[in-house]
Amino acid sequence: MITYSASTVQQILTIESALKTLTKTNVPPNTNDWSVEDSSVLYGLNRWGENYFSINQKGHINVSPKGSNNKKIDLMDLVQELESRNLKLPLLIRFDDILEDRLNRLHEAFQQAINQYKYKGKYQGVFPIKCNQHRHVVEELMTCGRHWNFGLEAGSKAELLIALSLIQDSKALLICNGYKDERYIETTILARQLGRQPIVVIEQTTEVQRIIQASRNIGAAPLIGIRAKLSSRSSGRWGASVGATAKFGLSIPEILTTVEQLRSANLLNDLRLLHFHVGSQINDIAILKDALQEAGQIYIELNRLGAPMQYLDVGGGLGIDYDGSQTSTEASTNYSLQNYANDVVATIKECCEANSIRVPTLVSESGRAIASHFSVLVFNILSKSVVPAKIPSIKENEPLIIRNLRETLALIKKISKNTEVNSSQLQESWNDAIKFQDDALSAFRLGYLGLSERAMAEQLTWACAKEVVERLSSCSLIPEDLKTLRYRLAGTYYANLSIFRSAPDTWAIDQLFPIMPIHRLNEEPKQLGHFADLTCDSDGKLTRFIDNGQIKPLLELHELKPNEQYVIGMFLGGAYQEVMGNLHNLFGSTNSVHLRLTKDGGYTLDHVVRGNTKADVLEAMEHDPEALLERLRIASEKAIQSGNLKIGDAQRLMDHLETSLRQSTYLHE
Ligand code: PLP
Numbered sequence: 081m082i083t084y085s086a087s088t089v090q091q092i093l094t095i096e097s098a099l100k101t102l103t104k105t106n107v108p109p110n111t112n113d114w115s116v117e118d119s120s121v122l123y124g125l126n127r128w129g130e131n132y133f134s135i136n137q138k139g140h141i142n143v144s145p146k147g148s149n150n151k152k153i154d155l156m157d158l159v160q161e162l163e164s165r166n167l168k169l170p171l172l173i174r175f176d177d178i179l180e181d182r183l184n185r186l187h188e189a190f191q192q193a194i195n196q197y198k199y200k201g202k203y204q205g206v207f208p209i210k211c212n213q214h215r216h217v218v219e220e221l222m223t224c225g226r227h228w229n230f231g232l233e234a235g236s237k238a239e240l241l242i243a244l245s246l247i248q249d250s251k252a253l254l255i256c257n258g259y260k261d262e263r264y265i266e267t268t269i270l271a272r273q274l275g276r277q278p279i280v281v282i283e284q285t286t287e288v289q290r291i292i293q294a295s296r297n298i299g300a301a302p303l304i305g306i307r308a309k310l311s312s313r314s315s316g317r318w319g320a321s322v323g324a325t326a327k328f329g330l331s332i333p334e335i336l337t338t339v340e341q342l343r344s345a346n347l348l349n350d351l352r353l354l355h356f357h358v359g360s361q362i363n364d365i366a367i368l369k370d371a372l373q374e375a376g377q378i379y380i381e382l383n384r385l386g387a388p389m390q391y392l393d394v395g396g397g398l399g400i401d402y403d404g405s406q407t408s409t410e411a412s413t414n415y416s417l418q419n420y421a422n423d424v425v426a427t428i429k430e431c432c433e434a435n436s437i438r439v440p441t442l443v444s445e446s447g448r449a450i451a452s453h454f455s456v457l458v459f460n461i462l463s464k465s466v467v468p469a470k471i472p473s474i475k476e477n478e479p480l481i482i483r484n485l486r487e488t489l490a491l492i493k494k495i496s497k498n499t500e501v502n503s504s505q506l507q508e509s510w511n512d513a514i515k516f517q518d519d520a521l522s523a524f525r526l527g528y529l530g531l532s533e534r535a536m537a538e539q540l541t542w543a544c545a546k547e548v549v550e551r552l553s554s555c556s557l558i559p560e561d562l563k564t565l566r567y568r569l570a571g572t573y574y575a576n577l578s579i580f581r582s583a584p585d586t587w588a589i590d591q592l593f594p595i596m597p598i599h600r601l602n603e604e605p606k607q608l609g610h611f612a613d614l615t616c617d618s619d620g621k622l623t624r625f626i627d628n629g630q631i632k633p634l635l636e637l638h639e640l641k642p643n644e645q646y647v648i649g650m651f652l653g654g655a656y657q658e659v660m661g662n663l664h665n666l667f668g669s670t671n672s673v674h675l676r677l678t679k680d681g682g683y684t685l686d687h688v689v690r691g692n693t694k695a696d697v698l699e700a701m702e703h704d705p706e707a708l709l710e711r712l713r714i715a716s717e718k719a720i721q722s723g724n725l726k727i728g729d730a731q732r733l734m735d736h737l738e739t740s741l742r743q744s745t746y747l748h749e
Pocket of ligand 1: 359
């Protein structure tokens with residue numbers, strides 16, 4: 081068998097294992113009149129771009145932050161302008177207008193569904209802060225969502241602090257999910273008196289007693305919700321969010337017990353919301369429909385049990401078509417935003433009308449669908465590795481094996497590239513090349529061939545491979561063996577990036593993102609390659625690319641030009657992964673201790689390293705903890721003036737918040 085250098089072997093193994101999953105090859109046609117439309121089709125931009133991204137006649141990506149009919153920004157020109165301001169690549173570019181547009185599209189879709197089905201209630205969304213906690217993102221959403229009474233969902237105490245401080249609209253909802261301790265619950269009760277609308281969602285049975293206790297402590301109740309653990313099927317990467325083993329939510333018997341506990345504690349009147357979440361990135365609309373029907377029936381039963389229900393919160397899960405295939409694959413969805421809104425509205429209306437129950441205000445916690453499109457990660461390529469296919473110059477008295485390889489190469493070159501090529505001729509020559517390369521290795525092992533001759537054999541074999549590949553597009557039938565040659569010749573493009581830092585979802589959960597050059601799109605990309613990053617870790621690679629519902633191991637790329645940057649964009653990455661790498665849900669580092677055993681059988685703590693406080697993690701997301709507190713102090717003052725909050729309770733609220741900022745991000749009993 082042919083022998084390659086260790087790194088080449090590694091490269092081939094990686095490519096071959098990826099090839100096992102490759103069912104379709106997206107080979108660019110061998111044509112010189114390449115157009116920007118060809119690039120759009122090749123990279124799927126026309127399918128996943130959602131009118132935000134297109135290609136201009138310069139062959140650059142255009143960004144239309146407000147949708148296709150509005151002002152366009154040339155992404156490559158923008159990158160160059162930013163670089164001239166010393167904002168060098170890699171860069172994460174966030175288009176806030178896209179964020180606003182996503183929010184508008186979501187609300188418009190629900191409004192259209194409400195009109196179409198003559199739904200007598202309304203839609204009121206919230207943004208799950210965990211999806212992207214950066215201050216500017218949350219503030220932007222609160223500003224542009226004001227006229228929709230758009231609210232926030234908090235999944236931890238640090239997120240609760242952000243939500244309490246940034247929601248200024250008394251009609252906006254603040255959905256409180258996640259684990260809760262008594263201080264968390266007391267804070268929400270006091271925030272209700274402050275004129276906010278926090279709804280404490282019971283996710284665990286143990287929280288019921290805590291809510292009852294906190295309400296007794298304060299002498300007032302929070303608005304209460306229940307998260308149901310649905311039995312409906314689910315699928316996709318986050319499918320485990322439903323069913324008996326789901327981490328959050330109450331089973332039906334637990335819901336019934338909770339209702340009775342709340343009734344006995346005189347809190348049933350504050351139970352207003354039913355929530356479910358069937359997992360992020362729902363790829364099949366049928367799953368949502370089943371869940372809606374089940375949740376609709378539970379909602380009706382809660383009404384019948386005497387709770388004055390007002391809201392049905394369908395959670396997150398509205399998916400993104402990352403690969404543009406419009407199918408139920410993990411990286412896509414088999415429904416549109418409008419289909420989603422229609423199904424939510426129509427199913428709940430049908431359920432309620434059949435039971436003569438007033439329809440609820442529909443709440444959704446869509447994160448991914450709002451935040452994915454607005455940020456683009458742009459990075460440059462530093463260099464490219466290529467197979468050693470340079471033809472070595474002829475030396476005197478070359479060994480027979482080398483002469484054989486030269487002859488094989490000459491034979492392949494004689495085959496015309498322009499007329500129909502007989503693939504068996506190519507296959508035969510390639511088999512010969514492999515055989516001679518094998519012979520060269522055996523001869524080297526036995527000491528008949530020196531290192532430089534072995535290198536020549538390797539170069540000539542790769543040169544044969546290149547010539548074979550260049551003729552493949554003229555074959556009507558390509559043998560399997562030769563198809564893989566194209567991938568063996570692929571190059572590694574070294575990206576000026578840390579994939580661990582900037583694209584964590586690609587390695588942590590195998591998320592696919594559209595990746596493509598942002599310029600030279602009027603030029604045919606004749607190379608195939610994958611990306612390796614700057615880190616010393618061998619996993620720092622991007623080797624999975626979208627392919628209209630499939631996954632391909634290599635991407636069509638351009639040859640690097642001397643003294644010219646080659647710039648790549650990774651799109652649709654604004655949700656989760658921007659913050660996933662380190663501070664998901666704003667849980668920071670834990671405290672840690674260094675312990676040593678003592679002679680008497682005990683131990684000493686040599687070092688205690690404090691974990692992040694909530695103030696630390698908030699600052700990491702560019703929030704100013706003092707400014708957050710000040711906003712809430714001013715709001716308390718107003719609530720005191722209007723008689724909604726007692727001075728003592730206002731003090732208690734500020735104490736909770738101040739203490740909370742100094743404490744770790746985890747819960748405290
Ligand atoms: N709500 C809850 C309870 C979640 O766990 C999540 C994320 O999984 C979301 C909302 C947001 O989901 P998505 O980003 O898919 O809309």
